[in-house]
Amino acid sequence: FILDEDVGEDTVPSFSSNSENSIYMVSDGTGWTVDHSVQAALSQFEYCLADRGCSVNTHLFSEVNDVERLMEIIRDAGKEHAILVYTLADPAMAEAAKKACQLHGVSHLDMLGPITELLGSHMRVTPMGLPRGASGRKVVLSKEYFKRIEAVDFTIKQDDGAFPKNLHKADVVLVGVSRTSKTPLSTYMAQKGYKVANVPLVLGVDPPKELFAIDQNRIYALTINPNFLQAIRFARYKTLGVSKPSAYSDLDHIRRELDYASKLFVQNPKWPVIEVTGKAIEETAAVILRIYHDRKKKHVMPRISRRY
Amino acid sequence: FILDEDVGEDTVPSFSSNSENSIYMVSDGTGWTVDHSVQAALSQFEYCLADRGCSVNTHLFSEVNDVERLMEIIRDAGKEHAILVYTLADPAMAEAAKKACQLHGVSHLDMLGPITELLGSHMRVTPMGLPRGASGRKVVLSKEYFKRIEAVDFTIKQDDGAFPKNLHKADVVLVGVSRTSKTPLSTYMAQKGYKVANVPLVLGVDPPKELFAIDQNRIYALTINPNFLQAIRFARYKTLGVSKPSAYSDLDHIRRELDYASKLFVQNPKWPVIEVTGKAIEETAAVILRIYHDRKKKHVMPRISRRY
């Protein structure tokens, strides 16, 4: 694996140069949807982005709700030879974007129109054409909303083995040695509405007895390659400003700790053992949630189903 | 506003009925990208989804990496009269999906191909055609990765006014009375790599002196409609299993508390005051982050820029 030195947002250069590839992203909402799609597509160019063989600047414009601002952005995009990717719920705005892009020679893509049309014709209903936050939209305090907020509150309280007496209230309990990404995984899943608790495994310290008393189907074991873990623990050192390495990042110690964890996992065969080496947080979360939903409702093809 | 009784995942019926609208979502990765896009599009039908005038079931299939599984899913989609929305990085898989959908009469949409092609021709480079997690992909422990994990660790530690001495290390500090969504906002932004601290404002308790000593440009004030806040606090009561309402959800008390908060905000004019009433977490986060980036780098059009 590679410790990559990437550039990040603070070093964005001034954007006058035309030699850089620019992507303008416009939404009448938050812009997170178009941002997510562009990031997925960009990952298809990782091979050249990582070594700077190619590079790209993205510019996210959110809450673009009037034609004037839209036109100004598209004019800028034209000057910068940028492309434009947009989600605009109002068909008139989407049409205006398209026309202006054609006028200014800006390559463009509508990321909301096609999927909305497809859903509309499938459901045989007409889309509202109203952006989120449009006046006239009713504000809904849904169960879903409360569920998420509760999940986040719960998950934060239960971080790092706190309050074992609450473990039975968790939808998902993660166990693993230090730096197997238990905490970021927990908050990521909490955002999606799952109550997550995590319990650290430490060599020489018994896990809380409550862990073995709760529904064992809710427990997920995390495992990781020792060298990879060492690199992560070293990085943590640097962050904490500790200079002298201790047992925590010593490879022998790491091996013994992972060994202890594996033995515990073997003794608890109901816990799925999930490899986190080289996986992004959202990838591990996807694996866990697929098993979680599969255990609740068996399908031939594991899936995450929801009803709206 | 409305307290909505929605149905949620636990009550998903068995999926044999053809009268329900089904959306199959397929990804060779996690599926979160296609899920995000479908959710954005579905929100255009909120008007009928909320009152059950229309309804839809979504089924997310992740890590679909072989043609056999893909074909099986599409056959099922055909039987269920579902539509299929997919992100498949391998062009051969995407093509196979398209062909099979045509064969089985399944309406379909490729959510990755068009955006990837557009980026490729803009950057004049060829996409890899490899799904995330494909063997042969190098595993990168990027600065970005560590930055996110650190941000989450920091943010969790700083929740609810803890460790005021660390406030100066935060990128963003949120202040507001109880239940103005400080905690879920903090973890949402942490996920995106920002270190967030939050400080509760409580009537009769002075905020920590450190709040006034740090860079005031990093502080964001949250405000909310009193009736809305009361509804949220009542809901919290139910969750906590407390039956008798106290000052916490008393409207007069809430008004006094919000009044105290507004006065503090007036005294600290550098803090942008952000209205959270009726906003989803990601909407408030978008507003805050737009200001955050704008303060770091002034543009005529506020934007969030990144370099890849």
Ligand SMILES: Nc1ncnc2c1ncn2[C@@H]1O[C@H](COP(=O)(O)O)[C@@H](O)[C@H]1O
């Ligand atoms: N709750 C919602 N109601 C209406 N439109 C929404 C909603 N959420 C997202 N959208 C629309 O979906 C697109 C993507 O949203 P966003 O991710 O906020 O940029 C935008 O055009 C939004 O207007």
Ligand SMILES: Nc1ncnc2c1ncn2[C@@H]1O[C@H](COP(=O)(O)O)[C@@H](O)[C@H]1O
């Ligand atoms: N880091 C990555 N490398 C390669 N492809 C990716 C990456 N992240 C996402 N993708 C692709 O983008 C699409 C959406 O990803 P996901 O959100 O995980 O379903 C899938 O086709 C993935 O294969």
Ligand SMILES: [Mg+2]
């Ligand atoms: Mg942790």
Ligand SMILES: [Mg+2]
């Ligand atoms: Mg809180």
